[in-house]
Amino acid sequence: MTKQIVKRTVDMQIIGDWVEPGTRVLDLGCGSGVLLDYLMQTKQVSGIGVDLEFAKITACVRRGLAAYQGDMTSFMRSFPDKHFGRVICSRTVHELADPTAVIDEALRVGRFVTVGFVNHGFWKNRVNALLQGRKIKNEVYTTEWFESRPANPVSVADFEHFCTAKGIRIARRAHLAGDWHTPCHTLPNLFAGYALYDLAR
Amino acid sequence: MTDDVEVLPSTESARRHLAPGDVGLVAPRDFVSSHPFTFKSGQVIPGFTLRYETYGQLNATRDNAIVICHALSGDHHCAGWHTPDDRKPGWWNNLIGPGKAVDTRRYFVVCANVLGGCQGSTGPSSINPETGRPYGILFPFVTIRDMARAQKLLLEHLGIAKVHAIIGGSMGGMLALLSTIEFPGFIRRVLAMATTGRESAQAIAFNEVGRQAIMQDPAWNRGDYPKEAGPRVGLAIARMMAHITYVTDASMDRKFGRRKKDGAHADAYTFDVQFEVEGYLRHQGQSFINRFDANSYLYITRALDQFDLAHADGSLEKAFAPVDAETLIVGFTSDWLFPPEQNRSLALALLRAGKRASYAELSTDLGHDSFLLESEELYALVRAFLERDEPYEFDYAI
Secondary structure, eight states, rough: OOOOHHHHHHHHHHHHHHHHHHHHEEETTOOTTTHHHHHHHHHHOEEEESOOOOOOOOHHTTOOOOEESSSSHHHHHOOHHHHEEEEEEEGGGGSSSSSSHHHHHHHHEEEEEEEEEETTOOHHHHHHHHHOOSSSOOOSSSSSSSSOOOOOEEEEEEEHHHHHHHOOOEEEEEEEEETTTSSSSSSSSOOEEEEEEEEOO | OOOOOOOOOOOHHHGGGTTTTOOOOOOOOOEEEOSOOOOOTOOOSEEEEEEEEEOOOOTTTTEEEEEEOOOOOOOOOOSBSSSOOOSSSSTTTTTTTTTSSTTTOOOOOEEEEEETTTTSSSSSEEEEEEEEEEEEEESSSOOOHHHHHHHHHHHHHHHHHHHEEEEEEEEEHHHHHHHHHSSTTTTEEEEOOOOOOOOOOOHHHHHHHHHHHHHTTTTGGHHHHHHHOOOHHHHHHHHHHHHHHEEEEEEHHHTTTTOOOOTTTTTTOOSSBBBHHHHHHHHHHHHTTOOOOOHHHHHHHHHHOOBHHHHHHHHHHTTTTTTSSEEEEEETTTTTOOOHHHHHHHEEEEEEEEEOOEEEEEEEEGGGGGOOOOOOHHHHHHHHHHHSSSSOOOOOOO
16 A cells, blocks of 8 residues: 555544444545545445535446535535534645635534644644745645645644634544554644544534 | 437448447337326326337346436437438437447337327327327326326336436436336436426426417417428427527537628628528428427427426425435536526435435536537446446346
């Protein structure tokens, strides 16, 4: 397995541990449906993914997943309160134009909202910014600034501040070290490479 | 649906039905039901005929059938050629055939002309056994549900135990969706494209203009006209107008722009055909009157207008309650007749009702007719939906 696949799998396993079996799961920015497929097979959830690209919907359908092409906020507006057991926003939050609106809406339609993101405050990123003075490019941030989508990098401290400011309860959190595998218990904003939060209202 | 298909050069044309990936020469058949059929309106006919075509083989477990549902002006001839000299193949030949998205090596494909139609199935142009003359407007009012029930009788007659998928665009999408509501347990998958749960006022309005064009033609004669005559002017105008609703400003501009017909003078003031788009629409109207019955057009557009999934049960979610088929809805960005929002709302209602449903939206500028598009993206999606890992094995032995 390549480093990237290992990283992806770790992310999936933690979310899998948090998901209650048999619940209704909504995956925002589902891509080709790898995570949903895993959750359906291991947790027997009934899942639906939302993505903007036609080809991603095709990939999900090929896996036997249900998927919806369109805007995630307007999708969620079509559902009653707490329709989903869990809404997952895995490695999507940094690409959202209006993260508050999306997470608010996710907390309305879901009992729990799982957010996973790469910690931009990770020490290597800080060192890199200090020494290079350029956009980070490595196995996580793979693109040059001129070929990437607009991103809104977020750190552990940023996210915790967001939750406090918005009165969102953090039901669970998991911080992983730079290998995205070892649990990280000290100074996560500095030493965590990846962070997962389980939110509720 | 529009009528234009590229005409191939004559050297190729003699053998084109033998092309790989083509179902080749096909022949329609008739299913005759001699039991009385009661319409939703309560009216009864003593029996009916559905003309249909099939491609591929029904497997031993009789569950590999794919049912294709046609649109307003379509028919049962959805793939292959009737003769080597045909000007064009069946209307969905690009989608259906050996190795194509709807693979006739795997599936037994069935397509029938709807009840109320005029391409061989019983409709207003059929002979009323009580009078010995065509039914005309004495034919019972037809609904999409009546079409679905008649089609179900054909599928049972063909020995189909379970439908692998039912597929349709536009009115075909309505028929496919309603069939899955009406016959739970019979259909595994439904794929509806460029369709709606009910027509908007605008769509009803366009249909009404078409009907008025027919009924205001003196030759309509309250629906009583000989087979070869009838309201040809009215029907052609109805078709010309409807055709505009199937395409878009952008696609017409690309195809015709303001180009003039050969010999038309730039500054000549005349009401003869000057612009290519006029010639094209007149051709559409003329070719339509040679293959379509005006009364059928009235009946089927009325069935479209009255189709309203939410009405009977109060909401779409309640209407979808019996559905146990997996659903895929496909909308097209430039479809302004049955716009993406109307397609999307079907998928959302199914999801709210706790059903397994997907929605995909293809970017195109071809309008409502986009579902007939030659698009590798669309083919890949259709194939993924039909062929993804099955919980059961296909039987190739037969």
